[in-house]
Amino acid sequence: MSSAPSAARPGAGQLAAAGAGTPGDLPPRSRGVIALLEENCTVCMLCARECPDWCIYIEGHKEPVPAAGELAGADAAGAGSRGRPRVRNALDRFAIDFSLCMYCGICVEVCPYDALFWSPEHEYPATGIAELTHERDRLREWMWTVPPPPAHDPGAPPPREVLAAGPGAAPGGAEG
DSSP: OOOOHHHHSTTHHHHHHHTTTSGGGSOTTOOOEEEEOGGGOOOOOHHHHHOTTOOEEEEEEEEEOOOHHHHTTOOTTSGGGSSOOOEEEEEEEEEEETTTOOOOOHHHHHOTTOOEEEEOOOOOOOSSGGGGEEOHHHHHHGGGGOOOOOOOOTTSOOOHHHHHHOTTOSGGGOOO
């Protein structure tokens, strides 16, 4: 048996020679890291519950939402003070532990508010395993590397909603 690496593992030297470590050589459907669009996150916890590795950590709290009358300057004794006050979830912490993540993409698929996206970023070096838990600030930075969605197929039929809306409802205001 030869001691040359290419003899021990067929094709071992070919990846390095082909420049497989450069970002431009990644396959188009390769997965990098998960990016977070904070504005869309409603702290619904669906991503954390559906994650098979339990690598998503979310913390939040409820904030009161001012009533419409309060925003317009109405007094507190007016019609806006009746009923239960409205609240909304506010995001305090969103972190992903990439040392546990298996990059399955379930969290991206299950998010009903499009808050999670695949980023092609794949280089995030760390000197220790604890540094692989990335908080929402780092996840937000990766949002800028998310590619735009592919264009719609020009040969595809129009969506049912457009057909049901009738003429003049086509995208771009074009008459059907």
